[in-house]
């Protein structure tokens with residue numbers, strides 16, 4: 124009997140059209156934010172607007188190249204600011220969502236401004252949003268919370284996908300079930316991120332108490348791995364679809380990596396011969412501490428399908444074993 128040839132470990136991304144969905148993360152270099160959350164790790168005061176406009180042009184060139192990939196695409200366009208303060212960002216979204224093979228565009232927003240007006244000309248049904256709830260920034264809590272929820276509903280009612288996200292600082296942990304209850308009353312799903320960083324002189328997640336962990340375990344009862352990885356469980360050696368079903372692209376140079384944490388170099392998005400992995404690979408870092416990258420882990424993709432709001436995990440039927448996180 125003839126031995127079959129081993130399957131190739133890579134395939135041509137641009138030369139080999141495929142129905143297999145690909146998630147491409149390429150962050151927009153926008154840093155202006157109208158909030159000043161005390162737990163934010165970003166520096167919104169050191170902004171250089173002119174340099175940012177140049178960087179924005181480079182990002183547009185890279186993201187337009189990404190759109191030449193002949194596959195169903197899910198784009199993750201995170202920013203380090205608030206997208207609702209950038210008309211140029213929404214102009215780019217008009218172009219991205221007009222491509223028929225672009226199935227979704229994800230980004231986080233604090234929903235603090237008029238999304239109805241900003242999104243004119245954008246295909247709302249392709250948006251997948253993480254609506255970040257920052258009640259400490261509200262001047263009039265009830266009015267602004269209501270506005271926030273109305274804007275989430277406005278997107279959902281037009282076919283968009285929205286999940287509210289809440290940062291679990293020690294002070295926020297007891298508030299999560301209250302806001303989740305209010306969000307559920309409006310039919311809006313809500314999740315959370317475990318806080319990382321310094322807070323009132325202590326370093327987190329290491330400083331969370333057992334009682335705080337117990338509360339968070341309950342919040343993530345439908346996806347326990349999220350709490351585990353965000354609280355420090357190592358991902359090293361775990362089989363992962365990153366580099367096969369998802370890539371991370373540098374917004375300035377177009378350099379491609381398998382994911383934003385391991386950053387294994389894979390080539391350039393501008394190389395017509397670019398090769399993408401055709402197999403899963405073992406994670407080479409201890410640090411898979413983000414909600415959306417957790418969903419790329421093979422065992423997670425086997426059990427959950429991602430929606431275009433990439434913090435969403437839909438549990439697959441018991442008899443279904445998933446492979447691609449988006450299929």
Ligand code: SF4
Nearest residue numbers: 156158159160163233
């Ligand atoms: S809304 Fe987000 S980006 Fe802006 S200050 Fe708060 S955490 Fe930072």
Ligand code: SF4
Nearest residue numbers: 363382384406411416
């Ligand atoms: S497990 Fe997480 S950190 Fe590791 S390769 Fe996959 S996505 Fe990246």
